[in-house]
Amino acid sequence: xxxxxHPEYNLKRWVQRCNTRDLTRFAPLHIGDTVIGWVPKDHxxxxxxxxxxxxxxxxxxxxxxxxxxPAARTSAxxxxxxxxxxxxxxxxxRDELYRVSTRFDDEPLxxxxxxxxxxxxxxxxxxxxxxxxxxxxxxWMWIARRAKDRPHYPGYLDHLVAGGLTAGQxxxxxxxxxxxxxxxxxxxLAQRCxxxxxVTVFMDHYGLIKRDLLxxxxxxxxxxxxxxxxxxxxxxxxxxxxxxxVHLVAETDEIKLNCNLVIIDFFxxxxxxxxxxxxxxxxxxxxxxxxxx
Amino acid sequence: xxxxxHPEYNLKRWVQRCNTRDLTRFAPLHIGDTVIGWVPKDHxxxxxxxxxxxxxxxxxxxxxxxxxxPAARTSAxxxxxxxxxxxxxxxxxRDELYRVSTRFDDEPLxxxxxxxxxxxxxxxxxxxxxxxxxxxxxxWMWIARRAKDRPHYPGYLDHLVAGGLTAGQxxxxxxxxxxxxxxxxxxxLAQRCxxxxxVTVFMDHYGLIKRDLLxxxxxxxxxxxxxxxxxxxxxxxxxxxxxxxVHLVAETDEIKLNCNLVIIDFFxxxxxxxxxxxxxxxxxxxxxxxxxx
Numbered sequence: 001x002x003x004x005x006h007p008e009y010n011l012k013r014w015v016q017r018c019n020t021r022d023l024t025r026f027a028p029l030h031i032g033d034t035v036i037g038w039v040p041k042d043h044x045x046x047x048x049x050x051x052x053x054x055x056x057x058x059x060x061x062x063x064x065x066x067x068x069x070p071a072a073r074t075s076a077x078x079x080x081x082x083x084x085x086x087x088x089x090x091x092x093x094r095d096e097l098y099r100v101s102t103r104f105d106d107e108p109l110x111x112x113x114x115x116x117x118x119x120x121x122x123x124x125x126x127x128x129x130x131x132x133x134x135x136x137x138x139x140w141m142w143i144a145r146r147a148k149d150r151p152h153y154p155g156y157l158d159h160l161v162a163g164g165l166t167a168g169q170x171x172x173x174x175x176x177x178x179x180x181x182x183x184x185x186x187x188x189l190a191q192r193c194x195x196x197x198x199v200t201v202f203m204d205h206y207g208l209i210k211r212d213l214l215x216x217x218x219x220x221x222x223x224x225x226x227x228x229x230x231x232x233x234x235x236x237x238x239x240x241x242x243x244x245x246v247h248l249v250a251e252t253d254e255i256k257l258n259c260n261l262v263i264i265d266f267f268x269x270x271x272x273x274x275x276x277x278x279x280x281x282x283x284x285x286x287x288x289x290x291x292x293x
Numbered sequence: 294x295x296x297x298x299h300p301e302y303n304l305k306r307w308v309q310r311c312n313t314r315d316l317t318r319f320a321p322l323h324i325g326d327t328v329i330g331w332v333p334k335d336h337x338x339x340x341x342x343x344x345x346x347x348x349x350x351x352x353x354x355x356x357x358x359x360x361x362x363p364a365a366r367t368s369a370x371x372x373x374x375x376x377x378x379x380x381x382x383x384x385x386x387r388d389e390l391y392r393v394s395t396r397f398d399d400e401p402l403x404x405x406x407x408x409x410x411x412x413x414x415x416x417x418x419x420x421x422x423x424x425x426x427x428x429x430x431x432x433w434m435w436i437a438r439r440a441k442d443r444p445h446y447p448g449y450l451d452h453l454v455a456g457g458l459t460a461g462q463x464x465x466x467x468x469x470x471x472x473x474x475x476x477x478x479x480x481x482l483a484q485r486c487x488x489x490x491x492v493t494v495f496m497d498h499y500g501l502i503k504r505d506l507l508x509x510x511x512x513x514x515x516x517x518x519x520x521x522x523x524x525x526x527x528x529x530x531x532x533x534x535x536x537x538x539v540h541l542v543a544e545t546d547e548i549k550l551n552c553n554l555v556i557i558d559f560f561x562x563x564x565x566x567x568x569x570x571x572x573x574x575x576x577x578x579x580x581x582x583x584x585x586x
Contacts, residue, residue: 104574171568194564197577215568269562271487275464275508281397284490288581 009250011267012279014260015286021204029120030062031073031109036100038121038209046089050080063110073110081116090116092151098124099167102292104213111167121209123292124164127175128262129193129217131160131183131227139242139270141263142227144182144234146256156256157248159263160219160227160237161185171195171215183237184228185219193217196269199261199287211292212258216265242272261287298570302543304560305572307553308579314497322413323355324366324402329393331414331502339382343373356403366403374409383409385444391417392460395585397506404460414502416585417457420468421555422486422510424453424476424520432535432563434556435520437475437527439549449549450541452556453512453520453530454478464488464508476530477521478512486510489562492554492580504585505551509558535565554580 027044029037039047039061047054047061053076055062067073074097084090092115099108100122117124131142142160146153163178165171172195179190194217201212227237240248246267249260265287267273273280320337322330332340332354340347340354346369348355360366367390377383385408392401393415410417424435435453439446456471458464468486472478487510494505520530533541539560542553558580560566566573 104568105572195567196562196564198568198574213574269489271489274488275397275491279398281491281506285581285583288578290578 009246011246011250011264011273011277012283012286014249014264015283015289018201018203018258018261019286019289021202021209025204026121026209027058027060029122030060032065034102034109036102036109036120036122038211039119040207042207043119046084050083053077053080070108070110074112077110077112081113084116084119090119096164096166097168098122098164104292108167114164114166118205118208118210121211123211123213125171126162126164126212126214127171127178127217128159128214128259129161129175129179129219130262130266131185131219131221132266133221133223133225133239135223137241139272140239141242141245141266142183142221142237142239143245143248143255144227144229144237147233147235150233153256155235157254157259158234158256159259162214162259165215175217179219181231182229182233184230185221185225189221189225190219193219197265197288199258199265200290200292201258201261202290202292205257213292214258214262216262218266218269242267246272298567302539304539304543304557304566304570305576305579307542307557308576308582311494311496311551311554312579312582314495314502318497319414319502320351320353322415323353325358327395327402329395329402329413329415331504332412333500335500336412339377343376346370346373363401363403367405370403370405374406377409377412383412389457389459390461391415391457397585401460407457407459411498411501411503414504416504416506418464419455419457419505419507420464420471420510421452421507421552422454422468422472422512423555423559424478424512424514425559426514426516426518426532428516430534432565433532434535434538434559435476435514435530435532436538436541436548437520437522437530440526440528443526446549448528450547450552451527451549452552455507455552458508468510472512474524475522475526477523478514478518482514482518483512486512490558490581492551492558493583493585494551494554495583495585498550506585507551507555509555511559511562535560539565 026038027041028035029039044056048056067076085093094114096114097111098114100110101108133140144158146156146158148154161178161182163174165174175193176190179185198213198215203210319331320334321328322332337349341349360369378386387407389407390404391407393403394401426433437451439449439451441447454471454475456467458467469483472483489509491506491508496503
């Protein structure tokens with residue numbers, strides 16, 4: 001038992017926030033019978049302009065049936081997105097393709113530019129790493145502060161390492177690469193990363209649907225390891241006692257939205273949050289409440 | 294990476310089996326607007342006999358509204374169950390009360406005899422402990438063989454420690470007590486148990502609905518610790534290399550049904566199963582696919 005169950009600590013708000021959406025404002029995006037995304041009904045006129053690629057009714061959008069291979073869909077939808085990028089409807093183009101399927105395990109039905117994931121309400125896949133140090137007095141966790149020039153969440157707190165999972169890469173490859181780029185963790189040490197499941201997000205967020213599946217990893221680091229950012233994404237790193245991390249998650253909005261779930265998952269797995277917590281089952285279920293898989 | 298991803302290994306069958314049900318054969322059991330259980334439609338005539346306690350229609354059963362406190366419901370439903378026990382419809386009476394609510398975190402709406410949980414299709418709460426040893430060559434796990442005189446799953450393989458969570462007990466109390474009774478683990482060692490979430494079951498099983506929420510715990514044991522059963526529930530214990538446990542789960546039906554999920558959850562958390570496994574997302578989601586919480 002510990003003092004992390006203080007009634008003032010509000011950890012459950014993150015599972016609520018990351019699983020709240022009003023789908024009446026969105027139209028499902030289909031490929032055949034499969035719903036692959038959710039688009040704002042306010043955007044339907046955009047899709048109508050490209051009738052060789054998309055079919056549109058009041059309450060749904062679909063990729064036209066003559067586009068009957070992943071390659072054909074990827075190419076046709078990609079051309080539309082290039083056009084939309086020119087019109088300023090897609091920002092932060094990355095030249096990175098995300099896989100789109102109902103389930104991560106399945107073969108993708110198409111690939112789309114990463115920057116368009118929320119515009120189409122498709123699921124983004126990422127890897128997130130909890131870097132921790134086991135000191136004699138307890139657990140400590142490394143927290144990064146994102147650089148202030150980042151397009152998303154500038155200056156917010158983040159994991160030691162995190163990255164998007166683009167098509168054709170394995171989660172493991174991405175973890176090993178990002179360990180080096182984001183925190184200067186050499187491969188010999190990164191090989192000790194341990195996958196332990198995932199958390200999910202399915203919410204409306206600034207008028208779009210945000211859906212994430214974040215594969216979670218832990219890495220126990222030696223006390224004398226100092227992370228060093230290589231790619232400019234991180235301003236600095238701080239090693240915090242776990243009770244300070246609990247405080248940051250429970251009582252502040254300083255941590256990048258979806259990272260809160262990954263950190264709460266760590267609290268659950270390391271017994272920092274226990275079944276005696278008054279909202280335990282709600283929190284634990286909310287970590288993988290779904291929306292994509 | 295490891296060789297546990299052999300394509301012949303079938304771990305996903307357990308999440309499928311524990312989440313398969315045909316609810317058209319069952320009627321929901323209500324308290325007010327809340328569904329607390331599922332009863333076989335074949336049993337509706339039993340409920341009709343007790344019209345002061347239960348209301349019955351073709352497709353649903355409810356606890357009568359005049360029973361408007363948890364104490365009143367517990368008493369009235371309890372009297373019906375005593376009657377049913379005399380008629381041979383409830384077997385293995387335990388004199389242990391289970392809490393009934395939609396969510397573990399909520400106040401119970403009534404308490405019912407443990408032996409009647411499946412008869413009413415209510416959620417059972419339990420604690421399950423993975424006892425493991427970290428040897429230089431890798432992880433090993435303690436597996437118990439249930440005594441052949443057990444009413445349920447005689448002779449099947451089980452966790453080192455497991456137990457039902459009766460009303461008024463905390464999960465932690467039950468873990469500490471069962472550690473001693475089932476495996477002779479002294480409290481000083483049991484205090485190192487680490488809670489790490491839960492797994493769920495929602496299936497039809499021999500004509501009834503089985504719903505479980507099993508709080509999961511890990512305990513790393515010293516290499517020289519030998520478990521010893523105190524209460525006659527366990528015939529013997531065996532310490533197995535983790536690859537043999539993977540084999541038992543994937544290729545045999547020797548492990549007690551719901552324990553398979555708890556062990557697979559351990560595989561996920563310890564990186565024995567990784568995102569590169571062809572059914573990873575299906576397996577991980579299936580561990581908490583719900584039904585109760």
